[in-house]
Amino acid sequence: MQKSLQDNLFSDLQTLLGERARDGDFELGLYGKDGSVLEGRPSIVCLPQSTSEVQEIVKICRRYDTPFLARGSGTGLAGGAVPIGEPVIIATAKMNKILEVDLDNRIAWVEPGVLNLDLSNELLPLGFHFAPDPSSQQVCSIGGNVANNSGGPHCLAYGVTSAHIAALEVVLPDGQIAQFGDLTADGAGYDLRGLFVGSEGTMGITTRIAVRLTQNPPEVRTLLLDFADVRDGAAAVSAIIAAGLIPAALEMMDKRAIEIVEAFVNAGYPTEADAVLLVELDGLPGGVEYGVELVRSVATRHHVGNVRVAADEKERALLWKGRKNAFGAVARIKPDYYLHDTVVPRGKLVEVLEKVYRIADAHDLIAINVFHAGDGNLHPILAFDSSEKGVLERVHAAGRAIVTASIEAGGVLSGEHGIGLEKRDYMGMLFSAHDMATQDLVREAFDPDGFANPLKVLPTGSRCSDSFGQHVPDGAWV
Amino acid sequence: MKKTPFDLAIPVEDISSCVSCGLCLPHCPTYRATQEESASPRGRIALMRQAQRDSSIDDAFVGFMDSCIQCRGCETACPAAVPFGSMMEKTREALATQTSYQPRWRRFGYSFLGKPRLLRLGSIGLAVLQRLRMVPRRLPLPKLPFVQKALIDSGSDVWLYTGCIMDAWMRETHLSAQRVIESTGAGVKFPLKGASCCGALHVHAGLAPEARALAKKTMASFPGEAPILVDSAGCGAQLKAYGELVGTEEAEVFSRRVMDVHEWLAERLEQLPTTQEPRPKVVVQDPCHLRHVQKAHESVHQVLEQYVDLIHLNDDGLCCGAGGAYATFHPEVAKEVRERKLSLIRSVEAEEVASANPGCLLHLQAGGVRVRHPLEIIDGLLTRES
Ligand SMILES: Cc1cc2nc3c(=O)[nH]c(=O)nc-3n(C[C@H](O)[C@H](O)[C@H](O)COP(=O)(O)OP(=O)(O)OC[C@H]3O[C@@H](n4cnc5c(N)ncnc54)[C@H](O)[C@@H]3O)c2cc1C
Ligand code: SF4
Ligand code: SF4
16 A cells, blocks of 8 residues: 555544554554464554444545455454455454343344353353354454354354344445344345355444343253274264264364363373263253263264263363363464364264375374364364474365365365355365356445455455455465 | 664574464453453564564563563463463563663662562651551552561471561561461471562563572572472462572472462361351452462462352452552553452452452452451451460
């Protein structure tokens, strides 16, 4: 951007936001990254506190022909919040109020910067929670959950974010404010709410969100099953679901994952096992008991070793803490990781897992698997040290092979982390040119000039108006 | 903003161990107060990385580093075991040696802590002003005594560390600790002359050479092999870190002798006397340097539970904002951080708060709640009974 233009843009934003508009060198660097390994750089960072401020920022950006990009907590794993082409970042972190809890309608209106777990903690005394629970739930924002249509261990039974969003207030890319969805079960017209959820910031910025509240189950039981062979574990997953049971959560970890997680939490994860399943059952007491016995008997048929039932809430919390911190704990063996997110049919879990190990071996990398087994959502982690020469090429090659293997097995590109920048150019592996052109039309209906989170989700070339910088950062395997 | 050259030497394996997952953010008091990336652990690490890469910094960088409370809540939260505390100490040390980060007047203030007699005189002066109502009530000061009770050895089973400001302002706490230790049948010895200040505040301020000098004097004041018990979480954490700070075998051995007094008591629960006193409802605040650094907070819970109905705060040990000298230099942030803790405290039904760190105790007290050291609470119950 031209220097004088940039100065004027900044001065207008400063007039609006005061010291909450930033362009300091050090600070800009902080908003260049999210939870992925990708990196960019914004031109300006704005920290609005209200819908009208967001609206004004968008209008000012439009006046200066500058793209903008919403950012929640910056934990996305697909580079969705990574600024490409020097956009203005609109960070929602300061918009973190729970505005209204309406128990009659089982709805809460929240601002987008509210942290997922903060909301559930706040609702705890009322007997409710917000069901989507990404492993990053202590820090990710509800706005980010909406934008990525995030999932979590308990989404197996409860459904992903989209099922828990009743309505949204959105600042559209042209600066208008709209509400999508309402509190009735099935509003008239197209489900624009459903369209917006998962749009990764490319259709505008949500500034108020009506989330559905889920009642806390009266009884919860958490089981840890260990297996001497990862194949038995994977087979048990399919068998549990085939037996007619949908547990609240059904997670799997392989040997390496168990070791690193145990080093962090000391929860008594069996480090000698080849794989563990973390199974949670909830509901009415009798049903839960029945479920526990069913899981036990199915697992026994698949050569389970030990079946540990968490004795109390403390033990249960500790087991989950291990699972939910697994990605970060990978840094204990290597300083960098590349996390993949593909979905395969449950029946193909064993086959694809074995391929993942083979691919990692062939590229001289370490693969770690900890994932939402119940819905076949694989999260192979490739651990590496970026200071090793040439390692990134190997990581990229292995990543591509893993994605290819998943798609060949009848799977899809992303289970929950979104497409963002990371998987953008893989869209062609799954969709035909015609499919993508149609998706482009949908995007253009919201953002004809390409201002909102440009260069994300859909590959360049699939839209003609992507004229902002084409630079893709080092380390991206797009 | 003007850039100045800066040489920051943090080992690459430390600085690259952060994977930017953000899981530490909600456990950082300054992030909670501001929602600013620059006031978060992830952000501060990224800033260090940037400074190291560019070999230069500006005033904004100094401000971002200075706003960290060094509570190390981020270390407990971090699944990647990022050694944040030591990285921040290295950054502060580089700032103190290469920039005007610690101006002369501040260094002078810190040097006071190592001079017990001056400290005592200053405290008497403050006590006078307090009686004349010339010290604002909102300042985190206890009611200061004119005359101090003497510290009298009762044996040599354990040492009881006394410290600088705490001894000048809150000697009663040491006397309570002494009585509770004695109630298990052990005899207490107070440090020889020379143990003035542990140096924790100096380390936090980046004044490591000064801290090392204090450490050497302190180590010489606890001859023998008896355990060294500490009733201040901040001092205890520092004494346990002498091994790293001083880097000698002698310092390692010394640090291994140090225990928080509650850790020692928790190993002797059955020796502690019981009381018939009604059990008061007490809410416990875990000082960061006990919970996140020493990881010994549960021993406080165990000891207190012998005598009181204990209530825990559901905040994963989020810092209260005191942070040694932090509340003095950053009163606004410290107050905002404290407000979060206070509102949680007010939401539970308790007669008082127990805090095993004098800094947190005074900071919370200045926020308008009743706070005592756990051993003062227990001593009170035991004394009432006899
Ligand atoms: C350790 C770890 C574990 C994780 N586990 C899971 C998991 O189990 N399941 C899962 O699904 N994900 C998981 N994630 C990924 C990530 O946490 C989720 O995608 C989360 O929803 C992102 O939220 P955020 O607030 O960090 O968003 P950001 O990363 O800041 O942004 C993500 C995207 O949302 C857009 N956005 C943000 N706010 C708004 C808004 N108000 N309006 C419009 N667009 C917006 C951004 O432009 C960007 O495209 C994990 C991440 C980490 C680091
Ligand atoms: S030490 Fe405390 S204040 Fe500093 S970054 Fe860590 S959590 Fe935040
Ligand atoms: S310090 Fe630890 S918890 Fe925080 S972002 Fe870095 S790796 Fe994650």
